[in-house]
Amino acid sequence: MADRRTRGMTGSGQNRTTAARAAAIAEQLHYECTILLELFRKRESLFSDFAVGDGRLVSVPSPSSQLDTKDKLWCLHSALLQCRGLLERAMSREEEELGGGEKGEYESQGKLVRERLSLLLGCTGELLKAADGSVVLTPNLDSLEIDRSTSLFELKLWIYRVFKEVDYWSQTAITMLQALPAVTAKEVGRTAAGSRRRRSLRR
């Protein structure tokens, strides 16, 4: 009895710990992404309030309150996966089209954001596995790829939008992951109550 309670609490505790850790990483990612955006604007001599148009690059709906935790996690994880793919392609294209000069703070910050995003993906993947064990397939980002014939300015705007996308989803991850422990506890409670009801019906 005690063992079961301990195991149960341990699993829930681990989830809570992982969620908290993921939320902390998301916060750090958000902070670092903010810096990256600032460095980008500074390098490109762009105003901080300039707009690049509407529309999201990541083709995953924002996790709404209608979805349960598992679906929310799936959406978040999928979106972060697309963000990572976009980010890697953006940085690759940037190096290809605009690179060759001395590396500076901007390049280091971009690398940091990419690594932090991978770390966050690891955490959300663990949470998703803990939820139902399903695995999110790596999305095909070809449709998200910018046309190679586009101008450099459009490439820059696209890179900026990718960074903004990472920033957006990191913010979304913070909100969602911070609310995740309470939701998990409620669901665990509901699950336990349902089991008790089922057992009583059998009797």
Add this chain to the structure above:
Amino acid sequence: MPCQSFTSCPSLNARPLRFLFVLLALSVIHTHGKDAPVVPQQVNLSPNMKTQQLSISWLSGAATTFDLWIQRTELSETIFDDTVTADQVNGRYQWNWTSAEPLECTSLSVQLRSRDGQTTSEWSETQILQGMDFPSNKGSYMYPVDSVVNVGTNTTFCCIVGERRLFGSIYYKVVLMNATRLSRRSYAITRVNQEPSGMTGTNVFCNDYQNTILTGVVVFVGYPPLPSNLVCETHDLKSAVCRWNAGRDTHLNGNQRRTNYTLNGRKCEVASQSLNWTVCSLDQWDGNWTLVAKNPLGTYSLTDSAELRHRVRPVAPISLVSISHAWNATVLWQWMYKSYDSLALICQVELTAYGQTTNRTFLGVGLHSAVLLGLHPDEVYSVRVCCGAQQNFGKWGNWSEAHTFRTRMDIPETLDMWVWMDGEDTGRVMWKPLTRKQSHGLITGYEVTLWSPEKNIQHNKILPPSNFTLPFNFSQDDYTSGVKIIASITARNGAGVSLPASVVIPLHMANIEPPFVSRAVFLDGGFPLSWQSNTNASCGYVVEWRDASCLQDCSVDWTKVPAENTTISLRSGNFEQGVRYTFTLYSCSSKAPELMHHWQGYMQEMVPSRSVPHLSTNQQDSDIQLSWDEIPLVNRRGFLLGYNIYRNNGSQLTLLANVSDPGSRSYTVRGLPLDSYKFTVKAYNSAGEDTGTTASITLKSVTDWLILEILASLGTMTCFLVFVTFICYKKRNWVKKAFYPDIPEPKLAGDWSRPQGTMDVKPSPHSMVRIVEEPEWDSSKEALVAIPEEEEDEEGQGIGDGPVDADEPMSLRYYNQVIDDRPIRPRFPDSSASSASSLDSARTDVTYTGIQTSGSSLTFQLQTQGSSGGQQPQTEPPVSFAGGEGSYRPQMQHGNVGHSPGPAQPQCFQEPQSTTGGSFSCYQPQCSWNLDSPVEAGGSGGRALSLGSPTSIASTQFLLPEGGTEDSGDGKGHGSSSATSWFHNLLTSTKP
């Protein structure tokens, strides 16, 4: 239809007409061909968007000049209207026009006409070059796209606003530009004299009125490539490695804009690029190389050529190892290429230790090792190697990786030791710590040995490495004075023990008179000292110095000077300002160090740190004497030059005097009126004065001082008298015994009761008195000389058996004391014979005790003198007596001394009166007083009767009344009266 008419109406009659018509037409055409140029036909526009060049070609007649008219189609703005000369190519005329703005910005309309002088043809049909702002193209665009231009050029950018968007602004980087409208949707700006762009180009973008970016372009403003210094060399004696300097930054980044290099036509993959140097490798040594650098803005070529042996640059040695010893090491390395075995190499070895780097050069064929000499034991060295070709040396190869090794330890160097004596038999053995270079390894300890070769006594002491001094004291040791004692010391490390350093301990140095102390002046960062050479200084000299004001546990430093030197500039980082240092020179020999000279000096003098202590003022009449104590040495901080005496006038100081003698301790300010004064004394040295000590005084009148002195003297005397009185009162018993002892009763040997005849008295010719002294009197009465009775008897002059105080200058008073207990009856010596008999008997039976007082001494002497004239036995019965003079006559006295100038003779032996008057204070010898006449004597009452007559031999009372003394008319007797009476009373009152 005409053809149809032509073909449908054939007629023979019409043929001649038709022919004429054709001829007419041809002639008209021919006529017009000479008069009006042909209108250009088949005008064709061929744009080059990248170069913004429009190639216009057309067909025309023989005309070679044409009028060209280009205008923006929408707004019909003419942008070109000029006459051009076109060349004919392949039967078509062609002319290129370069637009200032991108050709995509808006549609252009082009028309031509032929010109022949002033004659022109009609305008050709309008040809329109379609811009990107045509209505069906509804998006937003900006041109030129991703252009690359040279620094300093002018570029026009245009923005085509999308349909239903309102133009806002165009920014070049962050600069808002003035836009020109080209068409309904197209706006243009021109940036002149552009600066180099950043790493990712310069952004030019177009916003709508809501400041939302509509579109934009990136322009790269940079330079064409300009490489330099192409050098090709070989490392492996086979391949070529070419290096060149990339030159200035082209500001063109990205794969499509960066500079591409080809070397001898082969694309050069840049192996590395550091510090703007680019390296490219070729597998074979071509001997001639051509480098072509190309970017969108231009191309540049470089060439180089050389023989292989002239361009050998060895690679860096690898796998460095070392074989180290204490004082040298061998460094070995390997080469990457076997071909180096036959290559004559020159290598330099960079050795780094103690933070210092030295280079050593070695030569050899296929060199792969080097022996490094002159190293230090137990030291860490870092070494790296690079080499070059000896022949046709061009450049050093790369440095190898650094290799670090530590040399082995060796025994330490001999210590620098010294002995400092702080007493005759005490002192310290001191030694300086060894530096890293001297210790040759970690010092584990020191061993100090004190030994006497003469006594063959040896004491050893092991000390830890943190100790650098060892005190000794030979005063309680086995060493005896005069023995030569040698102190020696060795240092120990992991490699062994150092050679010993020895010094003969200079015992009893304190007994040596210190030589003259000279002054040492600090010059040029040191104390220059010089001395006369000493032939005994076989091993040089030692200069020792310390803080002169230090008294205990002083820090002593020293330096050793070779024997051939007699000067030194003593430098030390420990010298401090304001500290007096004592420098002592010793000569070094096989014996104990010999003290040669003393110096004292300051590194820099400072003003004294404290003022003169204990400044006091003293009035001397109208003068004031200022006196002070010496400033302690530690506070002088310089050689004192004297003192300045100031008088304080309010807050100002007035210099009164300058005492230039630093040893002076007082100064007198003379002739001051009565007033209050304040004085300040300041000691000074070469650095200045101290803060000064102030003392004040108020001058008082001299009369007041005199009165005070008199009162003080009187008071002192009074106190003294009171004290003496008190002491005498307290010690009255002692005083009485000392000065007024009890008169002993006469000792009567025979039976005085039986009738006797006339007592024969044999007066002593010297009137000597036999005295019986009490035992306690013996020691205190030093001046009285006891005359043995036997001697007196032999001489026939002795009159008693007691000692006689012969030379006592004080007066003597004698008291009879009867030893016999029997009642004493009065004796009546009625004749001289009886008197003589009495005297004779008294010689054995009666004793007298003398008491001296200062006042009666003279009297005794006079009496003695009188008796010295010879006393004759008295033959007359002493019925009465008169003060006989000149002799002691207890029984009789002459009445008047003046009347008997001859030798005094006893006149009588007076009948003892029973305490006549009862006031005798003492027994007065016969000559103690003088009576001028019997009347006078009788007038004296009882006193006259009592004179010279002992009343009772059993009485302890003085036989003579006190009043007799007082009434004595002779001044000699009166001189002692007051004191003696006072003492008498005092003593009497204490007698039980």
